[in-house]
Amino acid sequence: MSASDSRPSIAIIGGGPSGLCLGVLLHKHGVPFTLYELRDKPDDSTLLTPSGMLDLHQESGLAAIRACGLWEDFQKHILDCSEELIVMNKHARVTHRDSGGSGPQSRPEIARNTLTHLLLESIPAESIRWECKLLSASRTSTNRISLDFGAKGILEHDFVVGADGAWSKIRNLITTVQPYYGGNQYLTLDILNATTRYPALSTLVGTGSCFILGSKKGVVSHRGVQDSIRLYVGVSTEDETPFCAPSADLEAGSLKRALVDSSDLFGTWSEQVKDLISTAVDETLVTANATQLSEPKPLYMLPIGHTWEAQPGVAIIGDAAHLMMPWAGEGVNLALWDSLDLANTIIQSWDKAEDAAEFQQIVTPLVSEFDKKMFERSKRAAEETWKNSKMLFSDDGAQAMADMMAAFQQMAS
Known part of the structure; x- marks a missing residue:
């Protein structure tokens, strides 16, 4: 077996923001991987298709963008949606209006499709396999992870990252918890x-x-x-x-x-x-x-504060790990933060390990530490999201949101 063959084989399941961000960061540090995505490869026309807008936060989403080396390109794509916020009641009476923050309070918006393209441009084409729908994942007798892609084949890897969203197949290797209607x-x-x-x-x-x-x-x-x-x-x-x-x-x-x-x-x-x-x-x-x-x-959402014990050869990030509703704007930010921290964990283990077995020995306890930090921040965000869902969808959500924004502005002043 050659030295290159003995190095750990790494897979990322899912080509959303978290999976792509992780891929960019690994590639920047010379760590090879294969990313599997169930959709077709997007073409340039998708940039003209409306998609959800994502407001990225300084300590999480924007930190990941900077770590990817994409800050200057990112700045070119945040003009479609300003940071202006208007809140009004069902009679169209405005209860709150602001023009967004500046400096550390700034949360620029970028279209999901645009962010996808931005990240894709920094990943070698040969590292991504499109139209690969994961049907199931299991552990082999040699402690590798077997991935069943149906007609696309059954493939094995030493370390697999589940960035495969709400109904993650990789999560099933770690916990039996499943999403429920929110x-x-x-x-x-x-x-x-x-x-x-x-x-x-x-x-x-x-x-x-x-x-x-x-x-x-x-x-x-x-x-x-x-x-x-x-x-x-x-x-x-x-x-x-x-x-x-x-x-x-x-x-x-x-x-x-x-x-x-x-x-x-x-x-x-x-x-x-x-x-x-x-x-x-x-x-x-x-x-x-x-x-x-x-x-x-x-x-849908996963239980607030749910945890698990780290398992060899696998980690989960983004919605696969801490699915929540969108009412705090934290989902994609947590996902990108996960990618940033897990990339550092994988890179550190890769640099120290001579082969797949040593990589597993090094990376598993580090993934456990990564999980603990992820649990802590995702629990806080999930609690905020749940609280906001009750506030926004109350009898007078417009006034409740206005009061919340006024409190935020007072704390920032």
């Missing part, structure tokens, strides 16, 4: 070229993020690529059944009327807000060349 669900809609085509709606939601809250419901928007307004129409409900299920029996016009006419949904809200929803439904159908909308997406 009590919120939302419908995603998009309006393109909003400033010129719908100036009144553009003015309503502003240049950054807008939260329109009340009666345990919310309409949350972000500005994005193609001068878009991405709209999340959300409802708090204990029933996981979609609150407005599209079907062949409910054509788009009827569904729109159900959203804006029903007193159980948004029928009692401001005409401006109902116009925003109606327009977004129409525009989404035209853009997608579709006759019906996708179903609302239920939001």
Whole structure:
């Protein structure tokens, strides 16, 4: 066996922000790996497709971007959505407005698709295998990790990082805990070229993020690529059944009327807000060349504060490790922070180990230390997220959020 053959074989499962960030950091330090992603390789056209906006925080997401050596390129892609925040109630009365922070308080927004492309450009093409859906993972008799990709084959690696999201197959090697419904669900809609085509709606939601809250419901928007307004129409409900299920029996016009006419949904809200929803439904159908909308997406979470014992040959990061709802803006930031810390753990072990066996001896206790730090910060974020979900989707979420923002500003002053 050659020296190169005896070095540990490392795999990353999942090509979201955490998996890609980890790949960039390992590549920068000369640690080879294979990243498996179930989707097709994205092309340049995806940069023009609206996607969720991600506000990155200084100590986590932005620290990872800097460590990847991508800070200057990152700065070129944060103009689509400003840091402006508007909060209003269901009658379109503004309860809070600010223009965002500066310096350490700055949280620039970047489109998820743009962040993906930015990270992909720093990873060698030969290190990524696309269209590889992981069906299951198991441990072999020689303590390697076996990955079953169905028709793409069964492959073995010495160390596998699960960055494979909410329904992670790698997590099953560590814990039996699974996600559960968090009590919120939302419908995603998009309006393109909003400033010129719908100036009144553009003015309503502003240049950054807008939260329109009340009666345990919310309409949350972000500005994005193609001068878009991405709209999340959300409802708090204990029933996981979609609150407005599209079907062949409910054509788009009827569904729109159900959203804006029903007193159980948004029928009692401001005409401006109902116009925003109606327009977004129409525009989404035209853009997608579709006759019906996708179903609302239920939001899932892992138990707050759940932990596990580190196992040889495997680690999990991002949503695979600490899935939570988006109501504190911490998900992608924690994921990138995980990638930064785990990369340092892997690099340190790689530099000290002569072969796969020695790598395992070194890396396992270091992963345990990594896990403990991750548990601590993700628990805090999950607690904040859960608290915020109850606040935002309360009877008067707009005033509750305004009070929270005022308290934050007072602490920062």
